[in-house]
Amino acid sequence: MTEEIKTLFENRTEHPLFYVESGSRLWGIASPDSDYDVRGFHLQSKEQYFDFKKHRDLIEIMDGDFDFVSYDIDKMFGLLAKSNPTVFEWIRAHIIYFNNLPNWDKMQTEIIENFDFKALYYHYLSLAKGNINLMETDKKFTYKTAFYCIRGLLSAELATKKIIPELLIDKLFDQFETENEVIKIAKESLEKKKSKTEKEDVELEKKPILLSKIKAYAQELDKNVPEPSNNPEKLKTILRDYSFELKNHYYGKSTKAQQRV
The missing domain is CATH 3.30.460 (Beta Polymerase; domain 2)
Incomplete structure (x- = not known):
């Protein structure tokens, strides 16, 4: 390269x-x-x-x-x-x-x-919500969409704690002391996503479970907007x-x- x-x-x-x-x-x-x-x-x-x-x-x-x-x-x-x-x-x-x-x-x-953690928070939460909308309307409910959404939500939560989110997904998981439900879903599906093509949909029976847990997590994060943190x-x-x-x-x-x- x-x-x-x-x-x-x-x-x-x-x-x-x-x-x-x-x-x-x-x-x-x-x-x-x-x-x-x-x-x-x-x-x-x-x-x-x-x-x-x-x-x-x-x-x-x-x-x-x-x-x-x-x-x-x-x-x-x-x-x-x-x-x-x-x-x-x-x-x-x-x-x-x-x-x-x-x-x-x-x-x-x-x-x-x-760097300003408030800017990080709004960016990652906005990305997650955009992907939630794609999944909610079933316009794009792929493993790629789901992971981009989960990554955004986890990164937004870390920003509320003034912690810089890791870029590698495994290291991002490690930044949480306990596994929440969204992390569990992500870990269970990660290998499937890696082995499939970018455009392959999440299995039909898994869609409502995954989406409901993601939406609940996003609603909680809406309550924790951080203050500007930099000069x-x-x-x-x-x-x-x-x-x-x-x-x-x-x-x-x-x-x-x-x-x-």
Whole structure:
């Protein structure tokens, strides 16, 4: 995968910075036919950066099972500054295909320490409710849908306790001292999901049991909205300083001075 990313940028002027696996492979619930969801961010070329015209801040490529999305650094850091949980997963990913970032470990730690748990809570609960709606209307009641829903609910509960949810499903389970009913359902069905195709439905007789327990869990979580837990200005400062460092590295020492004009 690393070579594919390098090849992708051979005929482009942007600088690739950081790319990871996202989705079911990262979460440890991949099926035999799961795509490779590669996500990350890049730096525009010097010509693009200093051009008076605005260039596209997104690179998207879909080629077979290779699903690639890359944001430019300004878009990526803008989302991180708002405690966006989707890109927060990217910077915490353990499956890293490409990393060309200086002092990344320190930067990663500072972002994690200053992220907002309220944003995590609403994101994961919203994802779960979206999947509940799909199952409730029987538009999509697959093992993939059920697991994405359960993962969202468990992650939302941890956010209420100011605990960062693990990305791997097995490690996420381990963050709970006792097994609730939803975890039991998830564990019992996990191997079935892994061995089946992404689009295969949950067995008919299991649907109402699974759905009722998931909905009850979601209703309980609705009562436990956490307060904002971070200092947004501190997070912005961390990202701004690192952005200066990167742009100065790639564009030359004049960049930081120009940013202040």
